[in-house]
Structure formats: C-alpha cells, structure tokens
Amino acid sequence: MKTNLHYIIVSITLIFTCFLTSVIAQNNDKDKFVVVLDAGHGGHDSGNLGSGYKEKEIALKIVLAVGNELKKNSDIEVIYTRKTDTFVTLRGRAKIANDANADLFVSVHCNAHNSSAHGTETFVLGLHANQRNFEIAKKENEVIFLEADHEKHYEGFDPNSPESHIGLTLMQEEYLDQSIKLARLIEDSFKFKRKRNSRGVKQAGFWVLHNTYMPSVLVETGFLTYKKEGAYLNSKNGQSKMASSIIEAILEYKKSLDQNVGENIYNDSASNADDLSNEKELIYQNITFKVQIAASSRDLEPKSYNFNGLSEISKEKVGTLYKYYYGNTSDLNKIRRLETVAKQKGYTTGFVVAFKDGVQINLSEALKTSTN
Structure with a gap:
C-alpha cells in the first residue's frame, strides 16, 4: 500500500512539475x-x-x-x-x-x-x-x-x-x-x-x-x-x-x-492636459472618437502614470496587440484638440479613430453621419 501511495505521489509530482514547466515555457515565449x-x-x-x-x-x-x-x-x-x-x-x-x-x-x-x-x-x-x-x-x-x-x-x-x-x-x-x-x-x-x-x-x-x-x-x-x-x-x-x-x-x-508606453514618466503639468478651449462643439450622433496613441504587445494598466500623464486612457486587445486610446467623445473638435495634446506629450504618431456601436469604423465613414 505504501509502495502504491509513494508511486501515486511521485506521479502527481512529476505531472505537476511538467505542467509548471509547460506554463513557464509558454510565459517565456510570450515575453x-x-x-x-x-x-x-x-x-x-x-x-x-x-x-x-x-x-x-x-x-x-x-x-x-x-x-x-x-x-x-x-x-x-x-x-x-x-x-x-x-x-x-x-x-x-x-x-x-x-x-x-x-x-x-x-x-x-x-x-x-x-x-x-x-x-x-x-x-x-x-x-x-x-x-x-x-x-x-x-x-x-x-x-x-x-x-x-x-x-x-x-x-x-x-x-x-x-x-x-x-x-x-x-x-x-x-x-x-x-x-x-x-x-x-x-x-x-x-x-x-x-x-x-x-x-x-x-x-x-x-x-x-x-x-x-x-x-x-x-x-x-x-x-x-x-x-x-x-x-x-x-x-x-x-x-x-x-x-x-x-x-x-x-x-x-x-x-x-x-515607445512612451510603461516608462512610468509623470509630467507635473499633466493636470492641465485636458484644459481645453471653449471651441464650438461638433457632435456626431452615435459616433465615439478616440485618439489611438500606441499599439503594443505589452498589457498595461490604462493609468496616467503609464502614458506620460495623459488621463482618460482605454485599451482594447486586437489579435496579439493591445491598442491604447486617449479620450472618448462624440465631439470632433474636442478629439482634434486631444490629438494635439497627445502629440505634445510625445505620441507624435497618434491619430483619430472612430467607433460606432462599439465597433471601429473608418473615420471617413464616421464623418458622413449627421451632426447636431
């Protein structure tokens, strides 16, 4: 009985070790x-x-x-x-x-x-x-x-x-x-x-x-x-x-x-990042605009300290990449201002994207919809 018990324990240990090794290997590959x-x-x-x-x-x-x-x-x-x-x-x-x-x-x-x-x-x-x-x-x-x-x-x-x-x-x-x-x-x-x-x-x-x-x-x-x-x-x-x-x-x-993702750089002037002018609103019905600022294989918390002090960060996983966005508005003029802010913060390749019902659509298609 002891022999059988010993065999079972050893078998379980080996299986568990192999499992851990496999998991570690997979995680290493993902790195x-x-x-x-x-x-x-x-x-x-x-x-x-x-x-x-x-x-x-x-x-x-x-x-x-x-x-x-x-x-x-x-x-x-x-x-x-x-x-x-x-x-x-x-x-x-x-x-x-x-x-x-x-x-x-x-x-x-x-x-x-x-x-x-x-x-x-x-x-x-x-x-x-x-x-x-x-x-x-x-x-x-x-x-x-x-x-x-x-x-x-x-x-x-x-x-x-x-x-x-x-x-x-x-x-x-x-x-x-x-x-x-x-x-x-x-x-x-x-x-x-x-x-x-x-x-x-x-x-x-x-x-x-x-x-x-x-x-x-x-x-x-x-x-x-x-x-x-x-x-x-x-x-x-x-x-x-x-x-x-x-x-x-x-x-x-x-x-x-x-680049500029996860560097833990916080700009003390970040609190002014959303200090936007009172330019007239240009609202597009049922459309949400965001500024895509990065696409990375790294999964980061959408916190300001990970994105050069920018607030209102969101992310979406697309395939093996995480896309990071700044801002969330139906106002085209506002998102254009946010795009400028993002570029001032170092995201020089940032660009405006559009979503309808949670699905990304071409910006040109979004701009064909009616405005308020």
Whole structure:
C-alpha cells in the first residue's frame, strides 16, 4: 500500500512539475517578440527566373541573413517558414505564423516584369489599387496551382479573379495600420539608407497575407528582369544590404510599439492636459472618437502614470496587440484638440479613430453621419 501511495505521489509530482514547466515555457515565449520570416517560393517552385537568376534562392539568402541578425536580440524569437530549398504551401506558411502567435510576418520576394521596371515595393493586404498591383498579386498567388487538391484547401479562391482578391481584405483589416507602418519603415530604409529606387508602399490581394492574423508585409526587393538590379540582388553585397534594411525596419517597428508606453514618466503639468478651449462643439450622433496613441504587445494598466500623464486612457486587445486610446467623445473638435495634446506629450504618431456601436469604423465613414 505504501509502495502504491509513494508511486501515486511521485506521479502527481512529476505531472505537476511538467505542467509548471509547460506554463513557464509558454510565459517565456510570450515575453518574446516573435517574427516569422518567409522566403518566397522554394523546391519545385523556383519563382521568377529573370536574367537567369532564381527568385527562390535570393529570397532565402536574404531571409536567413535577416533572421541571423534578429536572433542576436534576446527578446526576439525568429521562426522561418523554410530554411532550405523546400516547397511550402501558402496555407502552410500562414499556419506557421498563426501557430507561433507571431507579432510580425515578413515575406520576401523578387519582382519581374516585361519592361525596364525596377525598384523595391512593399505590399500590405488590400484592394488592388490598379491593374499592375493586381497582376503582381495574381503572379504570387498562382503558386496555389502547384499544390495538390488546391480547390479543397483554398475554398474556391481563384488567383485569376479580381473578385476573389477583394474578399481577402476583410480578415486582415484590423492589422492594416501596423502593417502599413512596418512597410513604410522598410521602404524608407531601402530609399534613404541603401539608396535604392523605392516604388513605395502598396496594397494588393496576396493570399498568404490574408491568412496571417498579425501585422504582415510582402517585400519585393527588386526586379530580377532588370539586368542591373538582378545582378545586384544576386550578389552577396546586394543581399546583405537589402537584409540590413529589413532588419532595421523590424527593430524600429518593435521599438515604436513600446515607445512612451510603461516608462512610468509623470509630467507635473499633466493636470492641465485636458484644459481645453471653449471651441464650438461638433457632435456626431452615435459616433465615439478616440485618439489611438500606441499599439503594443505589452498589457498595461490604462493609468496616467503609464502614458506620460495623459488621463482618460482605454485599451482594447486586437489579435496579439493591445491598442491604447486617449479620450472618448462624440465631439470632433474636442478629439482634434486631444490629438494635439497627445502629440505634445510625445505620441507624435497618434491619430483619430472612430467607433460606432462599439465597433471601429473608418473615420471617413464616421464623418458622413449627421451632426447636431
């Protein structure tokens, strides 16, 4: 009996220890900023072959260089969708990012065109603004046809159909502002630090971005079909420089998430922060305006000491991020004044957002409603 009791106690102890270890491991993982790096194409999908170079090889080398540098930061965890010349389905790439509960998804590609087009482009998910953007998305999405049973796995999505691309935007919409922010940082680094020709931040219907539930971008590092640019991207120097821009942008993006959040800075003049003028009210019926001042992976109490002395702070969890807001009013003039106050307090990237019945809507849509 004692033997059995001893066995039971040991078993329970082991199970409890394993449980604690698992919980601790999960908590440790959550403390890290998770970046999923996706090298486009791979295996029997070579991508484009402009000027005789292979997109799949160049994308992989850039991604590995980015990952190796990011891993030097103890608070960043890097996950690759592929580290070798293997074929990974689009749904498989998205699943890797979602299962990792990633904070960022960055997909790297090389462009192609039957013209002298050249330069970098970074895409976020959205309606294709023109036929050119649609053609790029169509080209990248056509990898679906290389997969067995693609009709089953992609629920009737047709890469050749503009209507299919329109439907992609809905699920990623809530991460669009963060995605655009990262895309802009990448393109600015390409343009100003690497002196590359930047074609800007664009929106298009990429399936892999649609199915990742976190801020996501797809980077076209240049055109292999433009001989000079193809040679640059195929060189070790070119790959290193393109990787450096992506690294810098990711680190700057991460820094911005926690900027002015939780620094426990209290300004004695904060009591005057809400000392607003008596400007005429401009009330929008059934609309609530707020100033979004930060989006962070950190869960903070909405107290003034966490937000540079600003009062009337609220927060909302969206995916893996916490969005923090300042103010709560139906008066457009008041929220504009609060936006100014927030920027004076250091939240220079703050912007006005609108809610109707507790759901965030486009500001332009809110301003179309009637006023008192």
